[in-house]
Amino acid sequence: EAGVAQSPRYKIIEKRQSVAFWCNPISGHATLYWYQQILGQGPKLLIQFQNNGVVDDSQLPKDRFSAERLKGVDSTLKIQPAKLEDSAVYLCASSSLSSSGGDPYEQYFGPGTRLTVT
Amino acid sequence: AQSVTQLDSQVPVFEEAPVELRCNYSSSVSVYLFWYVQYPNQGLQLLLKYLSGSTLVKGINGFEAEFNKSQTSFHLRKPSVHISDTAEYFCAVSVYAGKSTFGDGTTLTVKP
Numbered sequence: 001e002a003g004v005a006q007s008p009r010y011k012i013i014e015k016r017q018s019v020a021f022w023c024n025p026i027s028g029h030a031t032l033y034w035y036q037q038i039l040g041q042g043p044k045l046l047i048q049f050q051n052n053g054v055v056d057d058s059q060l061p062k063d064r065f066s067a068e069r070l071k072g073v074d075s076t077l078k079i080q081p082a083k084l085e086d087s088a089v090y091l092c093a094s095s096s097l098s099s100s101g102g103d104p105y106e107q108y109f110g111p112g113t114r115l116t117v118t
Numbered sequence: 119a120q121s122v123t124q125l126d127s128q129v130p131v132f133e134e135a136p137v138e139l140r141c142n143y144s145s146s147v148s149v150y151l152f153w154y155v156q157y158p159n160q161g162l163q164l165l166l167k168y169l170s171g172s173t174l175v176k177g178i179n180g181f182e183a184e185f186n187k188s189q190t191s192f193h194l195r196k197p198s199v200h201i202s203d204t205a206e207y208f209c210a211v212s213v214y215a216g217k218s219t220f221g222d223g224t225t226l227t228v229k230p
Contacts, residue, residue: 004161018182031216041209042122042220043162055219091161095215105150105169109161 005093012116018080021113025094035091120145124221139194141209151192152210
């Protein structure tokens with residue numbers, strides 16, 4: 001089965017510009033996550049979707065970050081305007097629901113998008 | 119809130135030697151525990167998880183971990199490492215399926 005796809009893989013922007021990342025989860029996975037991984041740190045959850053609804057966005061800086069999953073499949077994460085401290089790898093992950101016979105504890109990660117803000 | 123401390127930021131080891139990567143957690147409620155591996159320029163891959171039952175958990179690539187509730191630890195072990203095990207390893211904790219809190223990682227470097 002195809003894995004989690006993310007694009008672009010790399011992005012360099014100047015501060016105050018905007019940027020968007022795209023994620024396509026594994027087919028049939030109802031749950032989608034966006035993580036921010038700053039160099040030298042572990043991933044930090046930004047937002048969790050189940051189908052097209054938000055389950056947890058408590059750590060999403062809502063003044064500049066937004067995310068959507070309109071049709072319950074792929075998702076975009078946007079930053080506007082970007083700050084220097086947003087430089088990080090943005091990881092997308094997906095998991096299935098136990099109700100669909102899957103393991104909700106196993107998250108499958110994409111390769112990430114490395115963002116550099118100058 | 120939960121927190122995870124990975125006690126070693128870097129662990130160098132020679133090929134075929136045993137290795138232990140240490141992880142302690144803090145939580146006021148019961149937790150689920152995970153170990154992930156991240157190879158350069160790749161996403162994370164689940165190595166193993168503890169949900170309930172036996173405290174010794176076996177995972178992929180010959181890794182195992184032991185849940186110790188009294189010590190609030192979940193250390194990862196492998197009896198004999200290979201060059202290909204060189205990677206970043208993350209311990210994570212969650213209280214429900216979904217949101218996980220990750221440690222800052224341990225870089226395992228296997229030398230020939």
